[in-house]
Amino acid sequence: MMAALLHLSTLLSLLATILSIAESISIDCGSTGSYVDSNNVTWVGDKGFVTTGEPMKIPDVITKPINTLRYFPTGQTNCYTNIPVTKRQKTLVRTKFYYENYDGNFSPPSFDLVYDGKHRDSVEITESLLNNEETFYYSELIFAPANESISVCLIRTSPSDNPFISSIEVYSLDVGMYADLGPSEGLITRQRTTCGAKESISYPLDPYGRPWYPLGADDTLADLTTSAPSIDITGASNKPPEVVMSKASSSLGESIKLSNLALPLTGLPVYLALYFSEPQTLGRTQKRSFNVFLDETQVGSGPIIPVFGKATQVVLRDVVATSGSQIVFQSTGDSVLPPIINGVELFSISNSRNGGGGGGGRSQSSGGGAKNNGGKKKKNKLPLILGVAFASAFVILSSTFGAIFLRKRQNAKPQSNTTPTTSTGVNIDCGTSSSSLDANNIKWVGDKDFITSGESATVSSTTVEKSLTTLRCFPTGESNCYNIPVTKGGRVLVRTMFYYGNYDGKASSPTFSVVFEGKHRGTVSISSAFEPYTLELIFAPASGETSVCFVRTSSSSNPFVSSIEVADLADGMYDELGPGEGLFYQQRVAYGTTETIR
Numbered sequence: 001m002m003a004a005l006l007h008l009s010t011l012l013s014l015l016a017t018i019l020s021i022a023e024s025i026s027i028d029c030g031s032t033g034s035y036v037d038s039n040n041v042t043w044v045g046d047k048g049f050v051t052t053g054e055p056m057k058i059p060d061v062i063t064k065p066i067n068t069l070r071y072f073p074t075g076q077t078n079c080y081t082n083i084p085v086t087k088r089q090k091t092l093v094r095t096k097f098y099y100e101n102y103d104g105n106f107s108p109p110s111f112d113l114v115y116d117g118k119h120r121d122s123v124e125i126t127e128s129l130l131n132n133e134e135t136f137y138y139s140e141l142i143f144a145p146a147n148e149s150i151s152v153c154l155i156r157t158s159p160s161d162n163p164f165i166s167s168i169e170v171y172s173l174d175v176g177m178y179a180d181l182g183p184s185e186g187l188i189t190r191q192r193t194t195c196g197a198k199e200s201i202s203y204p205l206d207p208y209g210r211p212w213y214p215l216g217a218d219d220t221l222a223d224l225t226t227s228a229p230s231i232d233i234t235g236a237s238n239k240p241p242e243v244v245m246s247k248a249s250s251s252l253g254e255s256i257k258l259s260n261l262a263l264p265l266t267g268l269p270v271y272l273a274l275y276f277s278e279p280q281t282l283g284r285t286q287k288r289s290f291n292v293f294l295d296e297t298q299v300g301s302g303p304i305i306p307v308f309g310k311a312t313q314v315v316l317r318d319v320v321a322t323s324g325s326q327i328v329f330q331s332t333g334d335s336v337l338p339p340i341i342n343g344v345e346l347f348s349i350s351n352s353r354n355g356g357g358g359g360g361g362r363s364q365s366s367g368g369g370a371k372n373n374g375g376k377k378k379k380n381k382l383p384l385i386l387g388v389a390f391a392s393a394f395v396i397l398s399s400t401f402g403a404i405f406l407r408k409r410q411n412a413k414p415q416s417n418t419t420p421t422t423s424t425g426v427n428i429d430c431g432t433s434s435s436s437l438d439a440n441n442i443k444w445v446g447d448k449d450f451i452t453s454g455e456s457a458t459v460s461s462t463t464v465e466k467s468l469t470t471l472r473c474f475p476t477g478e479s480n481c482y483n484i485p486v487t488k489g490g491r492v493l494v495r496t497m498f499y500y501g502n503y504d505g506k507a508s509s510p511t512f513s514v515v516f517e518g519k520h521r522g523t524v525s526i527s528s529a530f531e532p533y534t535l536e537l538i539f540a541p542a543s544g545e546t547s548v549c550f551v552r553t554s555s556s557s558n559p560f561v562s563s564i565e566v567a568d569l570a571d572g573m574y575d576e577l578g579p580g581e582g583l584f585y586q587q588r589v590a591y592g593t594t595e596t597i598r
Contacts, residue, residue, distance in 0.1 A: 002454040024209065025084060025354040027168040030055035030068035038066060039204055046070060046168075049080045057162075058100050066098035067137060071164035072154060076478070077114075077555045078163065079153040083170060085145045090173040090181065090210055094140040095152060098166045099125055107448040109161035113496065114153045114554065118511060119186040119350040122157075136166065142178055142347070143186035152377050155553060166362040171209035174235045180271070180317055184527050187271050187347035188364060195341045196223040196247035206241040212343065214251055223254065224248040224340065225334040228281040228309035234311035238273055244343045245277040245311045251338035256329040263344060267322040268348040273315045274299060274327075275343035278306035282337075289332040290339035295325050303332050305338060318352060351527060389406060402479060425492075431456040431470035438466060444563075447472060451481045457560070459501035461530075468499035473560035474550055479515075480559065487568045491577065495536040495565040495585075500529045503560075510557035515549045517541060524559075532562075537583035538574055 021223050025044065028035075032045040039094070043065055046055075053072040059069040072078040079269060085091050093115055099108045108125035117120070121139045150170075153161035181187060194212040201212040215221070224247070231245045263270070272294055282288065287426070292299040293316065298315035330341035426445065433446040439480050444467055454472040461469055474480040486492050494516060500509050509526035516522075516537045550559035577583060 015440070017273070024169070024171045026065075026170075027080070027083070028065035028068060029165045029167055030057070030070040033530050035064070039307050041203065043167075049082060049168075050078070051079045058098075058102050060595065061100060065167040065576065066096065066100075068359055069098065069102060069164050069166045071103070072156070072161050073162050076155070076505075076552070077153050077155050077557075079151050080165075080168060081151045082149045083152065083168065084146060085150050086172050087146070087148045088144050088183070089175070090125070090142060090144050090177055091150075091153065091169040092140065092142050092169075092173060093139055093150070094169045094209065096138045096164055096167045096169075097123060097125060097164065097309045098136040099164075102164070103162070107160075109158070111157050111161055111163035112140055112155040112553070113188065114151075114155060114511075116143065116145060116150045117153075117529075117554070118184075119143060119188070119555075120523065120525075120553075122512075123392055125436075138491060140189035141186050141350070141415060142173070142181065142189070143350075144181065144183055145184075153554065158593060163359075164372060169209060170310075172207055174239060175535070176238055178271075180315055181235055182351075182353040184351050185353060186350035188350055189269070189292065189345075189347055190342060193344040194244045194247060195249035195343060197244070198223075201241060201243055206491065208239065210241075212241070212244055218249075220252055221249045222252055223251050226276075226277065226309075227281065228279075231277055231309055233311040235307075236275055236311040238275075238313060238315075238345070240275045240311060240313075242360075245275060248277070248279050248340045248342045250340045251329065254331040254338060256327075256339050256341060257326075258327040258341075258344070259321055262319060263321055263325065263328075263346075263348070264325050265323050267320045267325075269318050269352050270321045270344075271315070271317040271347040271349055272299065272303045272319075272321075272327070273313060273345040274341065275345075276304055276306040276312045276314075276340065277310060277342050278308040279340070281287065281308055286336050287334060288337035290329050290336040291332060292329045292339075293330070294319055294321060300326075304329075304339075309475050312340075317349065344377075349537055351525060361399075425567045427467070427566075428482070428484070429467045429470060430472040430563055431458070436466065447482070447564075450484055450564075451480070453477060453480045457503045459499060459503045459562075461499070461501055461552040463530075464499055464501075467563040471503060471560050471562045474557050475505070475550070478550045481547045481550050482546055482561075482564060483547050484564065484566055486542055486543045486546045486566060490571070491538060491540050491566050491569040491574055493536065493538050493565075493567045494546070494548065494567060495534060496561055497528060497563045497565075498524060498535075498560065499516045499531075499562045500526050500531040500533075502529050504558070508556075510554075510559065512553050512557055512559035513551040515547075515551055516582065517546050518549075519580075520584075522584055523553075534585070537576065537582050538569070539582035540579055542579075 015301045026041055027046050029045045029046045029253045032047055034042060034044045036042050052075060053070045055070050057068050110124040113121045125137050125141060140266050152167060153166055156163055166421060192212050193215050195215045197214050201358060205210045226246045231242050233239055233242055289303045293304050294316055297319045299316040306312055315592060331339055427442055428447050428450060429444040433448050437443055454474045457471050457473050459469050496514060509529050511525045514522050514524060514535055515554055522535050524535060550561060552559055
């Protein structure tokens with residue numbers, strides 16, 4: 001009885017601490033109790049937020065909160081839950097990871113994170129970072145929570161790697177900040193840069209908890225400091241800190257080129273925010289005017305003319321950028337002074353309302369993460385945010401037209417001399433055992449000859465085609481696979497369709513992965529229960545049979561599939577596609593018509 005009362009007292013004390021800092025909360029993972037750090041930030045232990053995993057104190061590390069962590073030696077998914085937030089208010093969540101060889105393996109792990117059940121990021125720590133308490137990896141997301149609490153789940157992606165976490169920080173953002181962000185979208189931080197500064201900036205100089213890192217040394221740029229006594233930031237809705245706007249980098253010529261963007265080679269739909277403030281009072285004959293481009297796309301509606309003592313913000317979103325992209329600032333013909341830049345924020349978009357950022361027709365961003373380098377200078381023109389490497393077989397979709405190669409093409413590919421086998425196109429109505437003809441005289445067959453696991457289910461709907469009113473779900477097993485005959489030596493199109501329709505009565509659309517041919521991986525993240533979701537791949541099968549596997553990524557989500565269509569493509573179609581590559585469908589448009597063509 002006394003133990004129960006003590007436990008209740010501990011929980012009530014923790015609850016009181018949480019309620020007192022409802023606007024923000026900082027969780028020291030693997031620790032107990034609470035404390036106040038040198039920035040007057042209150043940290044609480046993680047006992048009230050997680051029930052699994054093992055706490056660990058790292059020997060010889062004194063800096064809090066990275067001197068403790070929680071690791072998860074068992075379980076596919078382990079979650080922190082009941083983290084308090086303000087419903088529908090933009091929120092920043094940052095998770096930190098300080099490995100320091102805590103397990104003695106000298107092998108930093110890789111794993112995934114899922115924020116609030118739908119925003120997925122990947123962590124791949126590539127260095128042990130021993131004896132450097134100023135350097136750690138982090139992942140950061142900005143989104144609008146749908147409820148008054150959120151979850152952060154760590155997901156095992158390799159049987160040899162144990163996920164772990166050092167801290168979780170949550171900051172509420174003001175109304176109007178990142179106003180371009182849709183209610184179901186998220187911004188995964190790629191880079192946040194203060195230009196012209198020598199040191200990093202974070203809380204309390206940025207009251208919203210955002211870390212800003214210096215641009216680094218660059219022989220083509222000069223550092224400027226404003227002569228304004230103060231800077232009015234009301235013109236920038238994202239509220240960059242005044243200290244960031246007080247410094248700037250200026251070109252020594254007529255242009256600035258920022259490269260080495262912290263993005264994958266395959267590209268992602270991005271949200272780019274740029275911040276400007278004129279650092280000096282200009283004379284009558286002086287003018288500073290320039291245009292900004294992300295690759296070929298202009299940022300803003302016209303030339304940028306920074307204002308002295310005031311902050312200006314321009315935003316570009318839903319443009320696909322890659323690690324090879326550049327942000328170019330080019331002086332206009334009538335400009336006397338060179339371009340400047342004060343601050344840069346670059347995000348990938350999770351669950352983009354315009355598609356992209358994942359592996360399906362409706363999407364989710366994968367990958368992200370960052371490494372804090374303690375303000376150390378780097379050679380690249382924008383600080384390269386490390387911490388996550390994208391597996392070559394993991395597809396990142398975007399909102400552009402066409403498709404993205406799964407991995408980097410070689411300079412040339414040999415022409416195949418293989419003669420395709422007999423055509424084996426097939427349309428599989430998943431969850432049924434009989435055959436049927438649809439309104440387009442297309443034959444559909446049941447799936448009993450292609451899979452031996454899973455359970456059949458039906459969806460009550462009169463608005464979707466018959467093949468979507470049945471499905472096969474997989475309540476057990478990590479991976480469940482269909483084996484389907486295909487044309488060896490030719491190219492095929494495989495389309496998987498998903499219509500949730502609340503078939504399980506849970507009113508909770510699942511998230512999971514699909515792996516084609518054992519190597520082409522896409523992500524299914526269904527945001528609308530009553531709209532069909534499509535994942536489609538074009539590739540050249542290596543044999544006369546291919547697999548389509550549905551992989552569980554969350555213990556609370558059961559993978560399912562409504563239909564699988566396999567179509568042989570004619571010789572010469574998508575001829576640039578290499579033998580080990582695949583094209584994931586993003587968008588296919590016929591101009592000049594108002595009707596859908598199939």
